[in-house]
Amino acid sequence: MVFPLKKAMSSTCWTAINCVLLAASCALASSCIADNQLPPELQASLRAQGIKQQEIGVVVMAERDGHLRLSHLARRAMSPASTLKTLTTIAALDTLGPAFHWKTAFLTEQSPADGVLNGALYLRGGAEPNLNWEKLGVMLREIYAQGIHHINGDLIIDRRFFNPTRIDLNVAPFDSTPTQYYNVIPDAMLVSANLIDLQLSSDRDKVAVQFLPPLDGVQIQSQLQLVDENCAEWDEEWPVPTVVMEAGNPTVILNGTFPRGCRNQTSTNILDRNLYIERLIRRLWREMGGQWNGVVRDGATPAQAQIVSEHVSESLAEIVRIINKRSDNTMARDLYLTLGAQAKTKDSELTLNLAQQSVRQWLHQQHIDDTGLVLENGSGLSRIERISPLQLAQVLRAAAGSNWSAEFKSSLPIFGVDGTMAKSHSNIELGAARIKGGTLNNTSAIAGYVRDKDGENWIVVGIINRPDAAAGRLVLHDLIEWVATSSEQTSNTAKTKPVIH
Incomplete structure (x- = not known):
């Protein structure tokens, strides 16, 4: 599936905020880490891209003992994307364990009679990050196989x-493309991220549209205007589709333009979530021969209800791999919320507050100072989240010493090979760098592990915050290459004392 890459609008206030947070962190800390002089190669790269040295924060830290090879604005709280x-x-791996699973279940209060369930069917969400419509279909088949063929009741x-x-309700759009996948806000019963996957193809005269999942009574209508443009450069900012209800059935109308002689695909989060689930289940249930008289509504599962079908998710280790390789915002937000849900001691507690407490507790357990850290949703798709390069490097060093370091490291994109780093080009040896990238309009960032030519493993963090940070990716790739192709013995940066003991 291909998703548009439109990112967040930049904030103009981050510089002032950072200055305040930097001053606070220095006042609270026993000392501020002195900046090294940036290596000539990196200085030249910054000049070539028109980026000022005060717009980049860098830490290069030895994985083995925490020794700092390079530190530049290391304590500045920055937008990390x-x-x-x-x-x-890594906080989730250490807190929940790599074998943690999410569970989704259908339950009933009534026993069926002659293939008929007279009463409600309950669908209890467990916040599975990767629950798709095919998995939901398997659950429905399990219900049908048990002899329930006719449901006289609502789906709760x-x-x-x-x-x-x-x-997700009543939240202002994050940017100009609110229906795109990267903007989907999770809930505990989200199926296929509530997306309609669109396959678009055109000849000289018309546009054909196919879509999944199968949704009962849902129609897709194209009002796309054909234009003579490059298919590969199709405008990903096409207007938000509109939904029109006719005789109780929704029609999704596609607007904007589309190139002639083009095949492309995208997805849209445009339907109400309960409507999406209702039309999906109605279609799947009917296809297997079932009947359902009822509607979908929100509610609570009675304590006495019994499970008639349950789906157990992939392991947390597998989900973490998807999150980091694909940089999946929705799954990351779901995982962050799951940390809060697992920490709940009473129903009235707010999940987001508990999630933040859980992450900060993990940091304190690792003896990492969280001064200046700002958390919102745990994904980095945020205008307010902040972390310093030093804190991020310390997180990566703690991850390297975790019992689950193998699971964590294997989740990071291999530079030049896979994930979001598959198209990165460099002269370094394949497999020498495992790097998580981050991009917003005002942020370009990297964080990960790099092996130098002497076989020494380094933690590398680079964050650029400026109004237009896109060119910063080239600078950060040069930083990775500098670490990988040089050695500390030949580097002109001065040694500093370890910051982690």
Whole structure:
């Protein structure tokens, strides 16, 4: 599936905020780490891209003993973009364990008679990050195989695993493409991220549209205007589709333009979530021969209800691999919320507050100072989340010493090979760098592990914050190459004392 790569609008206030946070962190710390002089290669790269030295924070730290090879604005709280996912995922691995699983279940209060269930069917969400419509279909087949063929009752969706149950409601759009996948806000019963996957193809005269999943009564209508443009450069900022209800059935109308002689694909989060689940289940249930008289509504599962079908997710280790390789915002947010849900001691506690407490508790257990850290949703798709390069490097060093370091490191994209780093080009040896990248309009960042030519493993963090940070990716790739192709003995940067003991 291909998703548009439109990212967040930049914030103009980050510089002032950072200055305040930097001053506070220095006042609280026993001392501030002195900056090294940036290596000539990196200085030249910054000049070539028109980026000032005060716009980049860098830490190069020995994985083995925490020795700092390079430190530049290391304590400045900066916008990390998706590199923040490294904190969320390692905190989750250590807190929940790599074998943690999410569970989704259908339950009933009534026993069926002659193939008929007279009463409600409950769908209890467990916040599975990777629950798709095919898995839901398997669950329905299990119900059908047990002899329940006719349901006379409503489908009650129980989303109470999170509090509030729908944090996505009444939230202002993050940017100009709110229906795209990277903007989907999770809830405890999210199926296929509520997406309609669109396959678009055109000839000289018309556009054909196919879509999945199968949704009962849902139509897709194309009002796309054909234009003579490059298919590969199709405008990913096409207008948000509109939904029109006719005789109780929704029609999704596609607007904008599309190139002639083009095949492309995208996805849209445009339907109400309960409507999406209702039309999906109605279609799947009918295809296997079932009948259902009822509607979908939110509610609570009674304590006496019995499970008639349950799905157990992939392991947390597998989910972490998807999150970091693909830089999946929705799954990262779901995992962050799951940390809060697992820490809940009473139903009234807010899941987001508990998630933040859980992550900060993990940092304190690793003896990492969280001064200046700002958490919002754990994914980095945020205008307010902040972490310093030093804190991020310390997180990566703690991850390297974790019992689950193998699971964590294998989740990071291999530079030039896979994940979001598959198209990165460099002269370094393949496999020498495992790097999580991050991009917003005002942020370009990397965080990960690099092996130098002497076989020494280094933790490398680089964050660039400026109004237009896209060119910073080239600078950060040069930073990775500098670490990988040089050795400390030949580097002109001065040694500093270890910051982790």
